[in-house]
Amino acid sequence: MSEIAIQVDIAAGRTAVYEALNTHGGLVGWWTTGVDREEETLLFDFPGVPEPFRLRRDEATADRVAWTSVGAFPPHWAATTMVWELSDSPEVEHGTRVLFRHAGWQPGDPGLPPAAYTWGQLLTRLKDFAETGTPQPLFTV
Numbered sequence: 124m125s126e127i128a129i130q131v132d133i134a135a136g137r138t139a140v141y142e143a144l145n146t147h148g149g150l151v152g153w154w155t156t157g158v159d160r161e162e163e164t165l166l167f168d169f170p171g172v173p174e175p176f177r178l179r180r181d182e183a184t185a186d187r188v189a190w191t192s193v194g195a196f197p198p199h200w201a202a203t204t205m206v207w208e209l210s211d212s213p214e215v216e217h218g219t220r221v222l223f224r225h226a227g228w229q230p231g232d233p234g235l236p237p238a239a240y241t242w243g244q245l246l247t248r249l250k251d252f253a254e255t256g257t258p259q260p261l262f263t264v
Contacts (some may be wrong), residue, residue, distance in 0.1 A: 124202075124208065124226060124227050124228060124229070124230070124232075125223040125228040125229070125230055125235055126224050126225060126226035126227070126228060127186065127223075127224065127226075127228075127235065127238060127239045127242055128222070128223065128224050129220065129222075129242060129243060129246050130220065130221065130222045130223070130233055130251075130262065131220075131221050131223075131246050131247075131250050132212040132214045132215045132218055132219070132220050132221075133212070133215070133219045133221060133250045133253050133254060134215045134251075134254050135218065135219060135253040135254050136218075136219060137185055137186075137209050137211075137219045138185075139253045139254045139256075140209055140221060140249075141175075141183075141185060141188070141209065142149070142218045143249055143252055143253045144183075144188045144249070145180075145183045145188055147160070149252070150165070150167075151257065151258065151260055152252040152258040152260065153199045153245065153248035153249045153258070153260055153261070154158065154195060154245060154248070154249075154257070154260055154261060154262065155167050155169055155252075155260055155261065155262035155263070155264060156260050156262070156263045156264055157174070157175070157264035159261070160195075162242075163179055163181075164177055164178065164179050164180070164188075164193060165178045165179075165180060165190065165208055166178075167179075168264045169243045169262050169264065170262060170263070170264055172196075172198070172232070173206060174196045175194070176192065176194060176196065176200065177192065177193050177194030177196075178190040178191065178192055178193065178194075178205070179191045179192075179193045180242075181204075185209065186209050186210065187206065187208050187209065188206070188207045188209075189204060189205070189206045189207075190204065190205045190206075191203070191204050191205075192204075192205075197234070197237075198236075199222045199228070199229070199232050199234035199238075200234075200261075202227055203225060203226060203227035203228060204224075204225070204226050204227050205223070205224070205225050206223070206224045206226070207221055207222070207223050208220065208221070208222040208223075208224075209221060210222075210237040219253075221246070221249070221250075223246060225238065240259065241261075245262055246249060247262055248260065248261050
């Protein structure tokens with residue numbers, strides 16, 4: 124299996140980063156304005172996409188947020204996992220280091236490179252939102 128891995132240091136405390144990853148107001152601040160929830164399944168809508176991405180929240184602690192793709196769309200995301208590990212940043216005083224992994228991709232999946240590019244943009248948006256509190260979602264619906 125293949126994975127995307129991105130590490131970023133954020134000049135914000137762990138609580139701010141956790142809330143950006145685990146609350147409606149946080150998720151719409153950096154990812155997409157189309158966020159809904161059915162119990163522990165998060166639904167993410169995107170412009171021009173026929174159905175929402177369905178991601179089950181498996182874990183949400185101060186140190187780790189983990190989701191599993193449980194929907195049929197997009198097909199190449201099926202059963203992949205997204206994990207954000209949060210720790211103190213050795214680079215930024217009172218900051219948070221985020222190690223993000225999107226794992227479980229099939230080897231050679233042509234969807235992996237564009238997804239890696241998009242996750243890079245999203246992690247930049249997450250960083251900016253956690254540091255400033257100013258919403259700048261990558262996608263608006």
